Amino acid sequence: MPRTLSVLGAGSWGTALAIQAARNGCQTMLWGHNPQQANLLQQTRENARYLPGIKLPDNLTVSGNLQECLNFSTLLLVSVPSHAFKTTLENIKPFLSPSSRIAWATKGFDSHNGALLSSVAASVLGNQALTAVLSGPTFAREVADGLPTAITVASTSNQFATEVASILHNQCFRAYTSNDIIGVQVGGACKNVLAIAAGIADGLGFGANTRAALITRGLTEIMRLGARLGGHPDTFMGLAGLGDLILTCTDNQSRNRRFGLALGQGKSKDAALAEIAQSVEGISAAREAYLLAQKHHVEMPITEQVYQVLFNNLAPRQAVHNLLAREQKPETQPLIASHA
Numbered sequence: 001m002p003r004t005l006s007v008l009g010a011g012s013w014g015t016a017l018a019i020q021a022a023r024n025g026c027q028t029m030l031w032g033h034n035p036q037q038a039n040l041l042q043q044t045r046e047n048a049r050y051l052p053g054i055k056l057p058d059n060l061t062v063s064g065n066l067q068e069c070l071n072f073s074t075l076l077l078v079s080v081p082s083h084a085f086k087t088t089l090e091n092i093k094p095f096l097s098p099s100s101r102i103a104w105a106t107k108g109f110d111s112h113n114g115a116l117l118s119s120v121a122a123s124v125l126g127n128q129a130l131t132a133v134l135s136g137p138t139f140a141r142e143v144a145d146g147l148p149t150a151i152t153v154a155s156t157s158n159q160f161a162t163e164v165a166s167i168l169h170n171q172c173f174r175a176y177t178s179n180d181i182i183g184v185q186v187g188g189a190c191k192n193v194l195a196i197a198a199g200i201a202d203g204l205g206f207g208a209n210t211r212a213a214l215i216t217r218g219l220t221e222i223m224r225l226g227a228r229l230g231g232h233p234d235t236f237m238g239l240a241g242l243g244d245l246i247l248t249c250t251d252n253q254s255r256n257r258r259f260g261l262a263l264g265q266g267k268s269k270d271a272a273l274a275e276i277a278q279s280v281e282g283i284s285a286a287r288e289a290y291l292l293a294q295k296h297h298v299e300m301p302i303t304e305q306v307y308q309v310l311f312n313n314l315a316p317r318q319a320v321h322n323l324l325a326r327e328q329k330p331e332t333q334p335l336i337a338s339h340a
């Protein structure tokens with residue numbers, strides 16, 4: 001029997017993942033929330049807005065009808081932006097069957113309460129459906145271009161992680177498995193905030209030393225928050241941690257980095273967003289990570305300065321000054337600080 005997959009979310013990443021699965025021999029349906037756009041993709045066999053020039057494989061169908069997508073496959077891969085994650089799960093819930101399995105490739109926190117998306121999934125769907133999360137250093141365009149890429153699929157079920165990985169895995173796409181769904185999600189959500197920081201630094205004209213310092217101290221912040229929330233330290237040194245952090249902090253394909261660059265060059269938040277015209281997940285992640293850090297007494301100074309720039313109109317140059325003016329201290333400290 002041919003394998004089937006429904007991908008929900010027809011932006012750059014959902015389209016690239018659907019193409020990858022279809023090229024791998026999986027009968028795939030891609031759902032877009034705008035029926036006219038979905039029809040256009042189905043007819044033209046191209047997502048001209050998000051992945052121009054990439055032909056959709058013949059075994060990939062595009063639909064604007066959510067129920068049709070859920071009838072097509074019991075294996076679902078959600079790839080909508082984080083602000084739409086909860087609503088998308090609520091909308092699919094009535095159509096789920098006992099055999100439904102749900103993975104997501106969304107990177108971020110719940111934009112209302114900072115919850116990890118696994119908690120959102122559990123609260124909307126209960127603990128019945130098998131779930132998994134995909135994350136790693138994966139620009140959609142490069143996946144669609146067939147360039148070698150590696151990703152992590154995390155689930156509490158090894159069997160489900162392996163099933164999702166095998167749908168995507170081939171000679172130019174290595175899909176590893178993990179059981180650390182917390183660490184993988186924290187890595188994917190927080191690296192976007194650090195990519196904004198790296199962009200700001202480069203936009204202000206700082207150099208390679210600054211960028212490397214931000215990446216390594218940023219990794220420390222991710223590890224502190226991730227460990228506090230229950231993630232495994234090894235995960236942060238892997239694809240969903242350091243791998244994605246390096247990718248998005250150093251390459252201008254990253255929308256978060258480009259957003260930071262524009263801010264550092266003096267553009268307003270709105271002007272920078274309008275220029276990018278795609279998801280910039282690091283904005284809401286900065287707020288949610290900052291609030292989580294406060295709540296859990298985790299030190300995240302770079303994240304805090306990005307938050308102040310984005311939500312309290314702090315000048316980017318002042319944010320850098322605030323970071324550099326911090327007290328001298330040892331480089332390494334226990335990941336989870338004691339508050340006795």
Ligand SMILES: NC(=O)C1=CN([C@@H]2O[C@H](COP(=O)(O)OP(=O)(O)OC[C@H]3O[C@@H](n4cnc5c(N)ncnc54)[C@H](OP(=O)(O)O)[C@@H]3O)[C@@H](O)[C@H]2O)C=CC1
Binds near residue numbers: 033088140
């Ligand atoms: N692009 C990438 O390289 C990667 C992205 N990701 C993650 O994947 C997620 C999706 O990002 P990405 O595809 O890049 O984003 P894009 O900005 O490329 O596309 C966003 C898509 O979501 C659609 N959308 C907007 N609002 C809703 C909604 N309420 N319900 C359903 N769909 C909606 C948009 O539709 P419309 O066009 O109508 O606005 C568009 O199709 C993010 O969390 C991102 O961090 C992860 C790895 C790589």
Ligand SMILES: O=C(CO)COP(=O)(O)O
Binds near residue numbers: 107136138244255256
């Ligand atoms: O998550 C990504 C690559 O792994 C995409 O990064 P941006 O959202 O910054 O473009």
